[in-house]
Amino acid sequence: MILSPMRFKSFVWPHNPRVYSIAYERNIAVHKIPFGRHYLQSLGQTRRVLRGEGEFVGEGAYDKFKELATVFYEETPGVLAHPVWMTTTAWFAALELRQEPRRDYVAYSFEFWETVGEAETALTLRELADGGGQGAAGEGARWHTVVRGDTLWGIARRYGTALERLVALNPGIRNPNLIYVGQKVRVA
Numbered sequence: 001m002i003l004s005p006m007r008f009k010s011f012v013w014p015h016n017p018r019v020y021s022i023a024y025e026r027n028i029a030v031h032k033i034p035f036g037r038h039y040l041q042s043l044g045q046t047r048r049v050l051r052g053e054g055e056f057v058g059e060g061a062y063d064k065f066k067e068l069a070t071v072f073y074e075e076t077p078g079v080l081a082h083p084v085w086m087t088t089t090a091w092f093a094a095l096e097l098r099q100e101p102r103r104d105y106v107a108y109s110f111e112f113w114e115t116v117g118e119a120e121t122a123l124t125l126r127e128l129a130d131g132g133g134q135g136a137a138g139e140g141a142r143w144h145t146v147v148r149g150d151t152l153w154g155i156a157r158r159y160g161t162a163l164e165r166l167v168a169l170n171p172g173i174r175n176p177n178l179i180y181v182g183q184k185v186r187v188a
Contacts, residue, residue, distance in 0.1 A: 003083035008092060008112070011071045012073030014064065016083055017075060017110070024048050044178035048114040049086060053098065056106045065106040077115050089115045142188040150177045152185070159187040 006013045027043035056064040071078075072095045080090040090112040098107035121156065146156050152173070156163045167176050171184040 001148075002083070006083060007076065007079075007081040008090070009078035011068055013054070015054075017052040019054070020050060020052030020082075020084075022048060022050050022085055042177060044175050048088075049093075050080070050082065050112045051110070052092070053107070053109045055108070057104065059104055061106045061187050062101050065097075065101060065108060068108070068110075074171070080112050082116075083111045091115065128134055140188070141186055144187050146179050146181055146185060147181040148181050150179065150181075152179060155185055155187065161187065 003016060004014050009165070025048075027046055029041045029043050030038050031041060032038050032159040048070065056062070072092045074092075077089050077091045078158070081087045081088060092113035093113045094109075096109045098109055113171055142159075144150075144159070146155075153163050156166045163176070166187065167173065167186065169188075
């Protein structure tokens, strides 16, 4: 099976890294109740982390590593397209030489952190720049600004709509259990 090459921003790997792992985490709150019991509450997923190792081989291998390092030094997240993992927005969090580089061989490791919430924040900022989402596509749209303690379920209940409808109106919210203070949620 031939896989598409891994890409991040403008950098395309000449061949895919040979080793990678993906770590998923979830924040869990433990609530104690009488008689020594407890219940668990999901507070949503935290970042997903993609780690890997690879080599650049052949004439110009070190130059290829320097191109990758240049992308690492950019201070912004970007689109990460991995041949197996879903395409996502991520920060290039770590880049390490695994040995002394040679002109024709460089072993390296890397780490990407998926952004959580930044995409929604960018969407909110775009909506604010567009006048709160009003316009041809947003005629009659109503928005709620999230305050501390809000949940999507609570917002749906407050505006007399189904949670599923709220999720459909807000495709930028990737995890319905995770919303942020100041975020704009479309309610109609």
